[in-house]
Amino acid sequence: MASLRCFLRSGKKAVTAVLRREFHGTPPAAVQVTVRDALNQAMDEELERDERVFLLGEEVAQYDGAYKVSRGLWKKYGDKRIIDTPITEMGFAGIAVGAAMAGLRPICEFMTFNFSMQAIDQVINSAAKTYYMSAGLQSVPIVFRGPNGASAGVAAQHSQCFAAWYGHCPGLKVVSPWSAEDARGLLKSAIRDDNPVVFLENELMYGVPFEMSEEVQSKDFLIPIGKAKIERQGTHITLVSHSRMVSLCLDAAAVLAKEGIECEVINMRTIRPLDAEAIETSIMKTNHLVTVEGGWPQFGIGAEILARIMEGPAFNYLDSPAVRVTGVDIPMPYAKILEDNSVPQIKDIIFSIKKTLNV
């Protein structure tokens, strides 16, 4: 399996390598692509592939996207397919769901998932539940996407992680990409999926470049929803994470490798349906588990993973209780020193690993 090289990015400014899009001839060999560009290219290709796909949200068209994720798309596809909305989440999310019910394939962008709370009724009650309530008469092929979780200095109302909230609901698929390859393959899969998909991006990852192989660059490269990926093989302990925290896990693993501790790092990729099997298989090898997430601890992603491990075959393979590393159970503060100490740092992961391994 090709391994991805990543730069140490926690605590340091990310180097942004913005690639110009000249891909429509023969793709070159492996290239460096940022998460932002991977998302942009995925949307571009899917817009081209299927006329029913369209994008709506605040600033997605003429502004090129609040975070420039949709840069160039309006220029290429025009008003019909890239639609700027007023600041009315409940309204435009509902409109997007209705359009999906009537045969289109909308991508509904929330500027951040914090604002999706205004529209959450449409996501859950109108989108997620409808196929079931109608006993298969009415499907809703929609993607809700946008940045999720903590950013930098945006304080409490703009920093919440919604993975657990959306992950709770049947009828939704919830996806949380980490790398550029994840972003590309999962967004394409999400757009092609005939069901409502919540696609949780991360603002701090947008500018991070990753190597992308030729295979990944191909127009039909898809990553299946519901399958985790082992980013780093290891034997002593299993680390399970999603989104930006995968970077921290890999960084922690690199540090610990020097001390002879080999961590297996699993990138969940999908929150719902959760790939419990991948985690169980890993635990049966390593006998130890630490989950790492940016969100709050109570009723969170780690809580669910630990509960499943308790209930499943891997429990008997644990040599010590599984633990969670999470965001601190507080609204996000503003001051940098406080903010830095509100989310897991590499040292917190290392500390938890060593406690679990009793070293």
Added chain:
Amino acid sequence: SRKMTVGARVVVSARTYADFTPQASFDIKKCDVHKLEEGPPLQAVLTREEGLQYYRTMQTIRRMELKADQLYKQKIIRGFCHLYDGQEACAVGIEAGINLSDHLITAYRAHGYTLTRGGTVREIMAELTGRRGGIAKGKGGSMHMYTKHFYGGNGIVGAQVPLGAGVALACKYLGKNELCVCLYGDGAANQGQIFETYNMASLWKLPCIFICENNKYGMGTSVERAAASTDYYKRGDFIPGLRVDGMDVLCVREATKLAAEHCRSGKGPILMELQTYRYHGHSMSDPGISYRTRDEIQEVRSKSDPISMLKDRMLSNNMASVEELKEIDVEVRKEIEDAAQFATTDPEPPLDDLCNHIFYNDPPMEVRGTNPWTKLKSIS
């Protein structure tokens, strides 16, 4: 003349006696207008064929709802049940003004629309009783019924309005000259998301007919106690509006035709307020007399009943005979009885259907049961 379907059948009167009037022109109430040059014409032409169809459909809705009332009191229907009797002219009049290829969405008082949009009494009643022969296989219930181009049946007040505008967006996007009728009540009319929708529908000129069914009460709250402005037809502000006598099926039809023409000509959305009345309380758990008097209900029944109004018009213009209409009543009653029989004897859904229909077009998957050892199967 327009063909109406009741359920899946096309209903055409079998008898055309030589001495019946084939069609007549009726005065209809003038509509108040808002930002519109002209309202609908003050006269409507009704053919004998149309009259019989409207009569049959309204009577079917009426009898179906009354049967649902009975079944609910016998505890054969449970949960929520919001009945439509009194408002029949709205559903039937609207359908007469659009095509089945158009789209429609409403809130939870939806049984009448499920019928006019192509559902059968049988599958509607079996859905109310939660049986496998129900229109949603028993998994939706009263508030979640769907047919082609009919998007329910929606339980969250107001949420259906942005959805309807989304359907209209798809109509415009796909260029098929279809429109979406998007209904809500006087209670929902104060919802913020509706104003958000007015804004976007207007900005983007979506082919959407917003229709407020004003039956004077949002649950137990009269319109005067809920809305600072009860001129619901004006609440769209920049959207042209008209206020319509919702008890007169012809008035509703003519207004709908005007509204449909407006949308199809690319002018964007339009708003209709239908002034109507529900005989039942808000739902079966509301007797409906704590916030209004029995006298008021009786007055509407005797002076403005939509079915009586149509019947009187047809009889006094020799467009049908008393016997003929009675025969329709008998046929309708039989249809309802048969449907109720089916709805009470059809078995409940099989337990292995419990976890199906989570995702569309997906391979089978496992769903956790109530405990870790129970793994249930789910197929698309």
